[in-house]
Amino acid sequence: MAEALYMADCYLKEFDAKVVSVKDGKFVVLDKTAFYPASGGQAHDTGKLIRKSDNKEFKVVYVGKFSGEISHEIEGEGLQEGDEVHGVIDWERRYKLMRMHTASHVLSGVFQKEAGALITGNQLDTDKSRIDFSLENFDREKIDEYIRKSNDIIEKDLPIKIYKVPREEAEKDPSMVKLAKGLPEGIKELRIVEIETFDRQPDGGTHVKSTKEVGKIVFLKAKNQGANNRRVYFALE
Numbered sequence: 007m008a009e010a011l012y013m014a015d016c017y018l019k020e021f022d023a024k025v026v027s028v029k030d031g032k033f034v035v036l037d038k039t040a041f042y043p044a045s046g047g048q049a050h051d052t053g054k055l056i057r058k059s060d061n062k063e064f065k066v067v068y069v070g071k072f073s074g075e076i077s078h079e080i081e082g083e084g085l086q087e088g089d090e091v092h093g094v095i096d097w098e099r100r101y102k103l104m105r106m107h108t109a110s111h112v113l114s115g116v117f118q119k120e121a122g123a124l125i126t127g128n129q130l131d132t133d134k135s136r137i138d139f140s141l142e143n144f145d146r147e148k149i150d151e152y153i154r155k156s157n158d159i160i161e162k163d164l165p166i167k168i169y170k171v172p173r174e175e176a177e178k179d180p181s182m183v184k185l186a187k188g189l190p191e192g193i194k195e196l197r198i199v200e201i202e203t204f205d206r207q208p209d210g211g212t213h214v215k216s217t218k219e220v221g222k223i224v225f226l227k228a229k230n231q232g233a234n235n236r237r238v239y240f241a242l243e
Contacts, residue, residue, distance in 0.1 A: 008040035013197060016104060016168075016212040021093045022058075024094050031083035034064075035075050038097055043071040048211045051100050054079060058090040066093075067232045078215055088099045102132040104243055108166065108201075108213045110137055112156045113240070114184045115205035115206060119143075120152055123188040126235055128149065130211075134241045140186050141236040146228065149238060153225045163218035165202045170195050210229035 008026070008087040011018050034055065044050035055078065056062070068079040076189040085091070107130055117123040117139050127138035176182055176189060177198050183189055184207050189196070196208040201217060214220060226239040 007074055008036055009039040011038055012042050012212050013210070014168075015040075016214075019100075019134060021096050023091055023093060024181070025085055025089040026093060027087055027088055029077075029087055032080050034078045034080055034085055034188070036078065036091070037061055037200075039076050039078070040064060040071075040093060041069045041078055042100070042103075042212055043069040043070055043076045043157050046209070046211050047110075048103055048130045049132070051095055051103075053093065053095040055085065056094065057085065060094060081198055092131055098112065099132055101214075102242075103130060104186070104212045104214050105220050106130045106132070106135050107209075107211045109156075109160075109223050109242060110135065110216065111199060111201060111205060111207055111209070111213070112159050112217065112220065113152070113223065113238070114139075114207070115201070116152050116156045117195065118160065118181070118184055121148070124185045125184050134239060136237055136239045138231055138237050140234050141217050142234050144228070144236055145229055148238075149228055150225065153223055153240070157203075158218045159204055160220050160222065163216050165216050167200050167202065168197065168213070169200070170197050172196075176205040176208060179206070182208065 007036040018040045021040045023038045026035045026037050028034050041051045053066045055064045064080040066078050070077055089094040114125050122140045126140050129136050173194050199213055200206045219243045224241045227235045231237045
């Protein structure tokens with residue numbers, strides 16, 4: 007299984023790796039990667055792989071995780087098993103996604119503290135994102151209030167740190183779980199994203215180093231998604 011470099015360093019923009027396998031000429035698995043695969047609601051990274059032997063560039067258009075392996079879909083054939091490459095992340099896109107993901111943690115923290123709401127689904131993208139919450143009442147004024155409180159948290163410029171804890175420790179703190187489906191099964195050690203003095207959540211995504219980097223959350227709209235389920239759309243500025 008490839009080493010996921012983004013798990014330890016979300017700000018890593020470039021890296022060196024070796025091609026482990028190539029399927030159908032365009033699906034490339036590396037021994038290590040900083041490219042984030044579409045997962046956990048966060049959209050995938052894009053960028054390029056540069057073959058070191060001749061500096062030929064291969065555009066990375068999609069990254070996914072299949073059977074536990076991170077696969078990079080490239081434009082153009084030519085990469086072979088054993089090739090050494092230099093990976094470059096489309097940093098503008100990645101940084102927008104990092105800001106969005108951290109914003110979602112602030113929002114979910116506020117919604118849980120204020121209304122006991124848990125996340126039932128989400129989709130985080132560069133321009134706008136959505137989170138589905140287990141909210142009994144559809145109260146537009148309350149949602150506006152939660153957005154304001156979230157922006158107050160962001161303005162405090164709280165540091166964000168990432169570390170791992172044993173599953174048993176996470177299970178002792180029910181407030182840490184923001185997903186309605188609970189903690190992921192079969193994982194003995196959980197990666198925690200902590201917004202200091204405010205929120206802790208198990209998470210495998212990429213995040214900024216402080217809440218101030220998020221910017222400002224802009225509430226776009228909310229929709230009823232059936233019984234006790236509300237969908238909140240937001241953007242950043």
